Amino acid sequence: MKRIEGGVTAPKGFTATGIAAGIKKSGKDMAMLYSPAACRVAGTFTTNLVKAAPVKWDQCIVKGLPLEAGLAAVAGAAASGKAYNGAASEKAYDGAAAGGMNGSPDRTAHVVVVNSGVANACTGAEGFGYCRDTAATAAELFGIRENQVLVASTGVIGQQIPIDKICAGIETMKPLLSESTASGTLAAEAIMTTDTVKKEIAVEEEIGGKTVTIGGMCKGSGMIHPNMCTMLSFITTDASISQELLQKALSASVPDTYNMVSVDGDTSTNDTCLVLANGLAGNPEITEEGEDYQLFFEALNEVNTCLAKRMAADGEGATALFEVKIIGAESKEQAVTISKSVVTSSLVKAAIYGHDANWGRILCAMGYSGASFDPEAVDLYFESAAGKIKIIENGVSTGYSEEEATRILSESAVTAIADIKMGSAEATAWGCDLTYDYVKINADYRS
Amino acid sequence: MKRIEGGVTAPKGFTATGIAAGIKKSGKDMAMLYSPAACRVAGTFTTNLVKAAPVKWDQCIVKGLPLEAGLAAVAGAAASGKAYNGAASEKAYDGAAAGGMNGSPDRTAHVVVVNSGVANACTGAEGFGYCRDTAATAAELFGIRENQVLVASTGVIGQQIPIDKICAGIETMKPLLSESTASGTLAAEAIMTTDTVKKEIAVEEEIGGKTVTIGGMCKGSGMIHPNMCTMLSFITTDASISQELLQKALSASVPDTYNMVSVDGDTSTNDTCLVLANGLAGNPEITEEGEDYQLFFEALNEVNTCLAKRMAADGEGATALFEVKIIGAESKEQAVTISKSVVTSSLVKAAIYGHDANWGRILCAMGYSGASFDPEAVDLYFESAAGKIKIIENGVSTGYSEEEATRILSESAVTAIADIKMGSAEATAWGCDLTYDYVKINADYRS
DSSP states (O other), X not given: OEEESOSTTSSTTOEEEEEOOSSSSSSOOEEEEEEEEEEEEEEEEOOOSSOOHHHHHHHHHHHTOOTHHHHHHHHHHHHHOSOOOHHHHHHHHHHHIIIIITTOTTOEEEEEEEESSBOOOSOHHHHHHHHHHHHHHHHHHHTOOGGGEXXXXXXXXXXXXXXXXXXXXXXXXXXXXXXSHHHHHHHHHHTOSSOSSOEEEEEEEEETTEEEEEEEEEEOOSSOOOSSSOSEEEEEEOOOBOHHHHHHHHHHHGGGTGGGBOSSSOOOSOOEEEEEEOOXXXXXXXXXXXXXXXXXXXXXHHHHHHHHHHHHHTOTTOSSEEEEEEEEESSXXXXXXXXXXXXXXXXXXXXXXXXXXOHHHHHXXXXXXXXXXXXXXXXXXXXXXXXXXXXXXTTEEOOOOHHHHHHHHTSSEEEEEEEOOSOSEEEEEEEEOOOHHHHHHHHSTTO | OEEESOSTTSSTTOEEEEEOXXXXXXXXXXXXXXXXXXEEEEEEEOOOSSOOHHHHHHHHHHXXXXXHHHHHHHHHHHHHOSOOOHHHHHHHHHHHIIIIIXXXXXXXXXXXXXXXXXXXXXXXXXXXXXXXXXXXXXXHHHTOOGGGEEEEEOSBSSSOOOHHHHHHHHHHXXXXXXXXXXXXXXXXXHXXXXXXXXXXXXXXXXXXXXXXXXXEEEEOOSSOOXXXXXXXXXXXXXXXXXXXXXXXXXXXXXXXXXXXBOSSSOOOSXXXXXXXXXXXXXXXXXOSSSHHHHHHHHHHHHHHHHHHHHHHHTOTTOSSEEEEEEEEESSHHHHHHHHHHHHTOHHHHHHHHTTOOOHHHHHXXXXXXXXXXXXXXXXXXXXXXXXEEEEEETTEEXXXXXXXXXXXXXXXXXEEEEEOOXXXXXXXEEEEOOOHHHHHHHHSTTO
């Protein structure tokens, strides 16, 4: 596997662009991805009960359902006035899928339209209608079907999107689409909200004698505590792979990558991760879990890991990437539970901001995680580019040098490693420090 | 029930004081409560797996166990080097209790010694030994047994306590003890850490023809997300009540009071709530759950509710008390889950600080709570001393006035009320806004 320059336009046959469509007060706010070749598509979405309209729209496309299923999911609940039954709604999807659409060759996409001004969440049937209007506009322009247009939004919750600006933006973007690296970067910039840096990556892997490329871009950087997926992440690849294995690879990668990130413990209504594969690399189609699948999975996982870490490092107001590694665990699940508890603790995050080796807060957050372990057996280390230091051994202080610890914690990426000495499972979670600027950004967000 | 002046010294026969013993860099840092009459005692403690030494000490006393059980809970786990088994440890307590100590008439206390400089958490067997030294010093001075001295600590985790200063402090405090209101206030001040205001309260109730008084004091104000109990709360009463019913009343009150408070989502290692009852009111002893028990419970619950709300309002860096009320729920449990999810959301808390009616964040936090409800059926209101406004109806904006909403959210106590229209259960959680000062306090805490 090799890192290469670029992002979503790195794989063959993908074009992109980003513009200022006037949805935000200033700056770029719309992006578009387009592959003339039809793409297989896989996706993971927020587990929040409150799902934005574009999430419902894209779920229909990824699951091969009629778009009416998404509308029914919105209107049915509201009209009935009864308890929303998430399980029943999922079943409605399943029923439609069993009815013949699932696995259909029609289940492909060409276009992704993104706006970063308005989330289109909590907008009812009207909001879902705007997804359809967005897709219809793009479908007509590109001569494709509505259900080949994926839609994503991020921004303020509860406002209706300015659909005229969105449709005008699509027309503006079409002639600007290009395969250049710079165009991919424009798209990565246009999906940013409170992000301070664009996040894109591309890797190459030799699969079946052909060079397969995977590119990606994502955005954070608040309301980030992905549960099944991240805020918005778009991955492109020219790999030839069946839809089933594409979804399988994505679903296998997400729990260890995006789902291990937390900026503020808030699981967004809009979390969406989409992978588009147009098959132009010419590798023999990956249809089973052999060596080719493994190579593809590892490349995809590398892209997701990298994007997830960059999202954590660019958390709202953050000055440092904070990595928490639990080792010596009895099970992966136990290590995940403990590492996420530490990485989401406001007190730990504030201590990291202060470069303060306040390890008691780390042990405290491990203790209330809900996982069982022996606090009196824990060893804890801090590590960064400036070195590594053992802070506690068997639950009590080693008498380490505070000066040395502060030096290590003053880097822009710091890691806490806790060995709980119960087994050989481990997990790593990523977050960031808690700063004045997080508060400033979020107290003033809408004004 | 009548509110009266004072705090822990309001009930008959309780004395208190608070001093600066030199444990903190400056300010009062030790408090003592003393009742010459023996007190029945009830307590609830942190559910954090990492429990401070004084928590283990007090658990032995409240449960009527030999103090060796607490030491074994510390040393056993460390010595064995095996997985800490919380359940087995609880069983060890139970076994000892069944062995004859439980319900013993010896299960009484006279003294509580508190220090607010060092938490004595993550301090191993040495830390537990300092609890014993503290108790031994007080026991000798007052001519009582070691296991009649309750110990509580709050402050920095992981440091050993300066036991000489603690013992000297006890000797200094003994002659200062008094029944005066001012002495109760000294104690309430001496248990503060980052708290900005002391928190004390007293109420009177007529029970069995006698005036029964309950007084209380507590402290927050960071690492506050009580789970079974609050950081530190001390309640005194002259009621005559059996130990069983005293514990029952406390255990029944805690879930709706302290456990509904969150400042930062961090469940402390030191959470302790103790109730001491010396029986001097002369009411017929409450030994069953009749009218007298109900009157006592309601008075105790009022004290706990009031202290819990003050703790939330004085959360680290807070400028406002933030109350979240979920109504129309199917069950109490559902209402609790949703209200706690909203009150702990960093994004919602930052919006409250900005006086911003960013209701999408509230609906989002309700959605990821894990409880099931219909987002498209929710009505949401904001309320404060400045008025009440309906913000969303059936999941979408009412087109309310932002100016009016901001006016309502600019008060020092604000309430969000969400009606989920599924039934008649409800719950109220208390928290505070998230401010620059929270970050400032916690980035610099140890320095």
